[in-house]
Amino acid sequence: MSEINQYTARDIPERLSSPFKRVVSSWEALLLLVAILIFFINTQATPYFLDWWNLSDATFNFTEKAFIAFAMALLVISGEIDLSVAAIIALVSTAMGFAVQLGYDTPALVAIALVVGLACGAINGLLVTGLGLPSIVVTIGTMSLFRGISYIILGDQSYKDYPESFLFFGQGYVWSTVTFELLLFVIFAIVYYVLLHRTNFGRAVYVIGNNPTAAVFSGLRVERIKFLLFLLTGIMSAIAAICLTSRLGSTRPSIGLGLELEIITMVVLGGVNILGGSGTIPGVALAAIVMGMLIFGFGLLNVPGIVMSIFIGLLLIGVIALPKIASNLKNYYLERKA
Amino acid sequence: MQASSKTSLASEQNQKSQLSNNNNNLTPVMSMKGITKTFPGVTALSEISLDLYPRQVTALVGENGAGKSTVVKILTGIYQPTAGSLSIHGQDIKFPTPHDASEAGVTAIHQETVLFDDLSVAENIFIGHAPKTSRGLIDWKTMNAEAEKLLQTIGANIDPNLKLKDLGIANKHMVAISRALSIDASVVIMDEPTAALSHKEIEELYDLVDKLKADGKAILFISHKFDEIFRIADRYTVFRDGEMVDEGHLKDITENDLVEKMVGRSVDQIFPTREPSIGAEILSVVNYCHPTEFSNINFKLHKGEILGFYGLVGAGRSEFMQSLFGITKPASGEVFIEGNPATIRNPAQAIEKGIVYVSEDRGKQGVVTTLPIFQNVSLPSLQHISKRGFLQIAEEFSLAREFTRRLDLRAASLDQHVGDLSGGNQQKVVIAKWLATQPLVIILDEPTKGIDIGSKTVVHEFMAELAAGGLAVIMVSSEIPEILGMTDRTIVMREGLIVNEFGRDEMSPEKLVRAAAGIKEST
Incomplete structure (x- = not known):
């Protein structure tokens, strides 16, 4: 890059583009536009869409996945990945179901869920940071391991009989048509926004994702931060497991099967670079809403699940290819000009 | 000139x-x-x-x-x-x-051989021009026999079936030479x-x-x-x-x-004139050893002093400095800062104790090219300018402004990615980021490597200014004019050992080169 437009040391401005311009030209702005578009198409496509209760139901399509996606976003930005999240859901749910059989009540179930989630995250984190193994391999392994344990414990059985108070997490409303899960989604969006964009920890995550060597040479404890991110992902998987189990009212070993790919789709759609280094929480939150509304709209239109997954696959590839195609086109025109 | x-x-x-x-x-x-x-x-x-x-x-x-x-x-x-x-x-x-x-x-045999570790000796010799059978497959028999013949002509007794990674460096050279012979x-x-x-x-x-x-x-x-x-x-x-x-x-x-x-004499480089005022001892390194890279490193460093480390590439200077900064663990040895024993196990502890390291490999270890200037500058100081772990963006900007101004950074904005700057300006960002931590000792490893002459002068002047301000400076350099022009004292390392030390007045290019290359003093 040439250093045109240089200023003398005395007056280097802080930023060149105005905050407004940056927001308007961002990926998040594009996502917001897409969300509005899908909302509009849905309202035209089916009269049932614009109904408060239907809309409230629609939020379940993304809330639980989004909890994990927030933590996953941080992990992916730091240059790692966790493919075992859906398996953690199964193991956590199985542990809760097992505890129900032993007669434990809701507070104990939540505690058990968090401990199991934390333990799963710690196993992933230790294997990746302690032994220096690649996270994609480690978590493919623990994905089979965690769900395998659920299958061993449950076989073709299922746990039911969750206490009445436990069902609030996935079925309760806090106000009018606002579900508990939706409230949690908003709270987590804010918490993760602050964590990633407003704290030293969040800055460290970006630095590690952009240049792990320079991070070490700048005094960051890279391994410790990555370990914490795996713990965080484990806890968020546990919280998602609580909500999902509560909503379904039962535990089967196949619970949440394949969810990890939808979560990673959500993260990438939200503008997080799959190779690490960039991405935002507002982007991920918007991507969650877009995906939720798409699935809901398809559902209302009676589109079969298999077509839905084809569409989501195309969406993911399109999202990754789009910036590349755009820059290729740009180069092509610049070359023709020259 | x-x-x-x-x-x-x-x-x-x-x-x-x-x-x-x-x-x-x-x-x-x-x-x-x-x-x-x-x-x-x-x-x-x-x-x-x-x-x-x-x-x-x-x-x-x-x-x-x-x-x-x-x-x-x-x-x-x-x-x-x-x-x-x-x-x-x-x-x-x-x-x-x-x-x-x-x-x-034309064939080249490099310092570190660029061959294929997981292939056999014969494959390495004949890669790209292996003898083929009539069906177009590799003729292993001929290839192995030819390889053996080639190796024998140069007096190397190596089994052509061995994997390259199982050979020592000398035998790898032999393979490289056989390859050179095989392509005629x-x-x-x-x-x-x-x-x-x-x-x-x-x-x-x-x-x-x-x-x-x-x-x-x-x-x-x-x-x-x-x-x-x-x-x-x-x-x-x-x-x-x-x-x-x-x-x-x-x-x-x-x-x-x-x-x-x-x-020679680099006539085009002007170094700042300094009146060194050397103060109290600030860093003392005693018997610092590493299993392979260096051993028995002893020296003292004083306030306001610029201490040079000269030697050939591979003499162990950077390895020692990185160990002092907590990147690699030494096998034994002690470090004293202002007379107190200091344990440094990681860079975070080194920074806390006031030792900072400006790395030779700027792009990889020094800057995060895909992040803005101000975030690079504030990175090691975040703990001090944040409030309970929350970022203070305004403070970050003012810190970045203060220190980049002192180094006369040229950039379009503080929000610009560091990767968009020239090498010289990137180096200014690295130095700014370390100065912002207010260190006692700054280690500069080849600080002017690959940067333009204008930036070189700025870095040199600034180094002099830092020393004058009481900072202790260690400069690792392979450029003799820089060593002569900047340092008060220079330690020469060869093969992991300190072989000589020269005061400002005793230094000459010939003496430095002789000490570094191990040439005996001629009369």
Whole structure:
């Protein structure tokens, strides 16, 4: 890059583009536009869409996945990945179901869920940071391991009989048509926004994702931060497991099967670079809403699940290819000009 | 400056005409004519010419950064010259890819061999031109037999079926040389081939070079070790700052003259005049050892002092500095900061105790090129300018503003990505980020490597200013003018050991080069 437009040391401005311009030209702005578009198409496509209760139901399509996606976003930005999240859901749910059989009540179930989630995250984190193994391999392994344990414990059985108070997490409303899960989604969006964009920890995550060597040479404890991110992902998987189990009212070993790919789709759609280094929480939150509304709209239109997954696959590839195609086109025109 | 360069040009021309008289009976196998190679902001080679003759070993001599490795890369097709031409047997030729160079009979044996660890010895020798069976498959039998024959001609007793990674470095060289013979190269380039070899292995290598010579090959030999240059080379070419300053026959020159030509006097660099005021002892390193990289490092550093570390690449200077900064663990030894014993297990502890390290590998270890300037500057200071772990963006900007201003950073905005800046300005960002932590000791590892002359001057002036302000500065440098111009005291390291120490008044380029290369003092 040439250093045109240089200023003398005395007056280097802080930023060149105005905050407004940056927001308007961002990926998040594009996502917001897409969300509005899908909302509009849905309202035209089916009269049932614009109904408060239907809309409230629609939020379940993304809330639980989004909890994990927030933590996953941080992990992916730091240059790692966790493919075992859906398996953690199964193991956590199985542990809760097992505890129900032993007669434990809701507070104990939540505690058990968090401990199991934390333990799963710690196993992933230790294997990746302690032994220096690649996270994609480690978590493919623990994905089979965690769900395998659920299958061993449950076989073709299922746990039911969750206490009445436990069902609030996935079925309760806090106000009018606002579900508990939706409230949690908003709270987590804010918490993760602050964590990633407003704290030293969040800055460290970006630095590690952009240049792990320079991070070490700048005094960051890279391994410790990555370990914490795996713990965080484990806890968020546990919280998602609580909500999902509560909503379904039962535990089967196949619970949440394949969810990890939808979560990673959500993260990438939200503008997080799959190779690490960039991405935002507002982007991920918007991507969650877009995906939720798409699935809901398809559902209302009676589109079969298999077509839905084809569409989501195309969406993911399109999202990754789009910036590349755009820059290729740009180069092509610049070359023709020259 | 102009006067001196003119006289040196004149003397060059004299020598050239003498040379052509001597070589009337020989035509070069390969010639470089007027080769220039520029990178953005840097001229690595400027209009150099180099002839390689059959049955002759030409030694390429020069300091680090003189352009030797650029020559190798151009000869082997890795780099394309910006201007000038190459010719083989008098015919102009171009090497768009390394493959073309090897087709034309140019092969290189590098300091670290670039072969394939997981392939067998025979495969390494014949990769790209393996003997084939009638069905187009690799003829393993012939290949192994040929490989064995080649290895035996150079006196190497290696099983061609072994995997390369199971061989020692000396045997890897043997494989590389066999490869050179197998493609029937007419030009063999050896880039510091003895750097990692033992005494006995070096002797064997000399014999091999003699064999290659007898075979009629033209050999380009790059080395920092003068004894071996005089032992095996016939001709020499001296490079300095990307220019060819002299060439001739080794029998016509003494070691001292060669050293002098190599170091020269960089007239275009002006160093700040300093009145060093050296204060109390701030850092003391006692018996610092590492299992492989360095041992028995002892020295003291004072407030306001600039201490130089000179040596050849691989002398263990950077490894030692990184260990002092907590990146690698030493095996034994103690560090005292202001008289108190200090344990440094990681960079975070080093920074906390006031030791910071400006790395040689700026792009990889120094800056995060894909993040803005202000975030790079504030990175190691975040703990101090944040409130309970929450970022204070305004504070970050003012910190970045303060320290980049002191270094006269040139940038479009503080929000600009560091990767968009020139090398010199990137280095200013790195130095700014470390100064912002208010250290006691700053270690600068090759602080002006690969940056433009203007930025060099800024960095030098700033270094002087820091020392004047009471900071203790360690400067690792392979550039002699920089060592002479900047340091109050210089420690010379060779093969992981401190071999000498010179005060400001005792230093001379010749003394430094001799100590670093292990040449005995001549009378």
